[in-house]
Amino acid sequence: xxxxxxxxxxxxxxxxxxxxxxxxxxxxxxxxxxxxxxxxxxxxxxxxxxxxxxxxxxxxxxxxxxxxxxxxxxxxxxxxxxxxxxxxxxxxxxxxxxxxxxxxxxxxxxxxxxxxxxxxxxxxxxxxxxxxxxxxxxxxxxxxxxxxxxxxxxxxxxxx
Amino acid sequence: xxxxxxxxxxxxxxxxxxxxxxxxxxxxxxxxxxxxxxxxxxxxxxxxxxxxxxxxxxxxxxxxxxxxxxxxxxxxxxxxx
Numbered sequence: 001x002x003x004x005x006x007x008x009x010x011x012x013x014x015x016x017x018x019x020x021x022x023x024x025x026x027x028x029x030x031x032x033x034x035x036x037x038x039x040x041x042x043x044x045x046x047x048x049x050x051x052x053x054x055x056x057x058x059x060x061x062x063x064x065x066x067x068x069x070x071x072x073x074x075x076x077x078x079x080x081x082x083x084x085x086x087x088x089x090x091x092x093x094x095x096x097x098x099x100x101x102x103x104x105x106x107x108x109x110x111x112x113x114x115x116x117x118x119x120x121x122x123x124x125x126x127x128x129x130x131x132x133x134x135x136x137x138x139x140x141x142x143x144x145x146x147x148x149x150x151x152x153x154x155x156x157x158x159x160x
Numbered sequence: 161x162x163x164x165x166x167x168x169x170x171x172x173x174x175x176x177x178x179x180x181x182x183x184x185x186x187x188x189x190x191x192x193x194x195x196x197x198x199x200x201x202x203x204x205x206x207x208x209x210x211x212x213x214x215x216x217x218x219x220x221x222x223x224x225x226x227x228x229x230x231x232x233x234x235x236x237x238x239x240x241x
Contacts, residue, residue, distance in 0.1 A: 037241050053240070056168055056233060058217035060240075084240060096241055116241060124212070125240030126169035137170040138239040143212040145219055 005080075006068065008060045008125070010087040013094045022081040022099040029101050033108035035116055037096040039089045043138075046131040053086045053095060056124040060084065063123045066145055070118065071100075071111050074155065078102040078111045084125060114158035121150050161186050161228035163193060169236045171211070174203045184226070190215065191222040193232050210237050 003017045015034060023032055039051045064082050071080050080100045089095050096119065100111040119125075122145045127138040144150065165180040172178040175197075184193055190213050198205045213220050214233040226232055 054169055054172075055240070056166065056214070056217070056235065059214050059219070059233070062218065120238070120241045122238070123240045124168065124214075124235050124238055126236065127239045128169070137173070137236070139170070139210070139237040140239040141237055142210050143219070143235060143238045 003083075005082070006061055006064045007083045008055050008057050008064070008086060009083075010085065013083050013085050013097045015094075015097045015099070018081045018083055018097055019099045022079055022101050026079075026101070028103050030103045031101070031105040031108040033100045033102075033105070033112040035096070035098040035112050036094050037116065039091050039093055039095055041091045043129060043131070046129070046133075048091065049130045049132065050088055050090050051095065052088045052128040052130065053084075054126045054128060055084070055086045057086075059124050063143075063145065064119070066122070067115055067118045070151065071114060074114070075102065075107040075111050078107045080111050080115055082115055082119070084119070084123070086125070110158040114154055117154035117157050118151070121147075121154060161188065163188070163226055163229070164231045165193065165197060166214075166231055166233035168233070171204060171207055171234055171236050175201055186228070188226040189222065190220060190224050190226060190232055193226055194222065194234065197234075204234075207234070207236055211235055212238075 084096045100108045102108040121141045122143045212235040
């Protein structure tokens with residue numbers, strides 16, 4: 001079954017389907033790098049029960065397309081797919097999957113890492129952490145897609 | 161003119177709603193929509209320094225102009241992944 005390259009939606013993520021979609025029909029490809037982000041049971045000293053993800057879906061999808069465009073510029077031979085799950089996600093379940101495909105491993109790894117770093121910078125999604133004794137909204141980066149220093153930082157990490 | 165205000169995560173909790181319809185005086189900017197909102201709900205003000213804004217689901221700036229029927233969103237720092 002065909003899946004979109006970019007998705008922000010409820011429901012379990014399917015790495016195999018996304019991998020198939022990203023890798024399809026390109027005999028020149030030689031490397032697939034994947035990333036799966038999982039909900040873990042601890043954070044900043046708290047025992048996490050589950051996470052509830054909220055998204056501004058149309059802008060999140062737009063921001064993910066922007067990241068894909070950035071990757072096309074930085075690594076023209078590399079293609080990525082990203083699915084981010086929303087709603088309640090239990091410990092051990094995947095919240096995000098990323099697939100990067102390239103003729104060679106270096107660009108596949110770099111694009112995969114770049115994608116997750118940029119997701120954390122500019123994609124309007126929020127974790128509502130439910131832990132033993134309470135709940136808290138996690139707040140990370142002030143999203144500014146035009147902040148070139150943030151983009152450069154993500155690129156440096158990706159290529160480290 | 162009438163705009164739809166979208167609030168997310170803790171901003172939504174503070175306001176008690178993720179979607180508000182407000183009449184604002186034109187010509188309006190994202191800034192003037194925000195100021196009217198803060199006048200109504202002072203607890204939101206702490207986010208002015210760290211939030212991002214969007215108009216019609218596209219990232220924007222406080223200085224951007226807002227038209228009748230627009231959707232203006234205020235976004236706390238993001239934490240996806």
